[in-house]
Amino acid sequence: MVTITAKSSAIKCPVTGVLQLIGGKWKPVILYCLRSEKRRFGEIAARIPDLSRKVLTEQLKELEEDGLITRKQYNEIPPRVEYELTKLGKSLAPVLNAMEKWGMEHVIKKRKML
Numbered sequence: 001m002v003t004i005t006a007k008s009s010a011i012k013c014p015v016t017g018v019l020q021l022i023g024g025k026w027k028p029v030i031l032y033c034l035r036s037e038k039r040r041f042g043e044i045a046a047r048i049p050d051l052s053r054k055v056l057t058e059q060l061k062e063l064e065e066d067g068l069i070t071r072k073q074y075n076e077i078p079p080r081v082e083y084e085l086t087k088l089g090k091s092l093a094p095v096l097n098a099m100e101k102w103g104m105e106h107v108i109k110k111r112k113m114l
């Protein structure tokens with residue numbers, strides 16, 4: 001995984017830079033799931049049922065390496081791990097909120113009309 005600093009140094013377009021960090025099928029959905037509160041792995045998996053646990057693990061690692069989320073592991077039995085947005089990740093909230101609003105207006109409503 002390439003760090004945000006290394007990624008951004010070679011990028012001339014800001015949209016390209018953002019998409020390198022949060023692009024793909026699942027990262028925006030994971031960030032959206034975490035935007036309001038910290039969640040355990042199982043909670044995230046339950047909220048995104050089409051996402052395999054293997055891919056979820058990979059995506060969470062990448063988001064953590066890029067500084068968008070934190071992972072906190074507790075020394076308990078059974079093991080408990082929580083994920084939450086960092087300050088950098090929280091700064092994406094307006095973007096995620098805009099995506100939610102646009103999706104409600106242009107995707108969800110259109111499906112209901114069909």
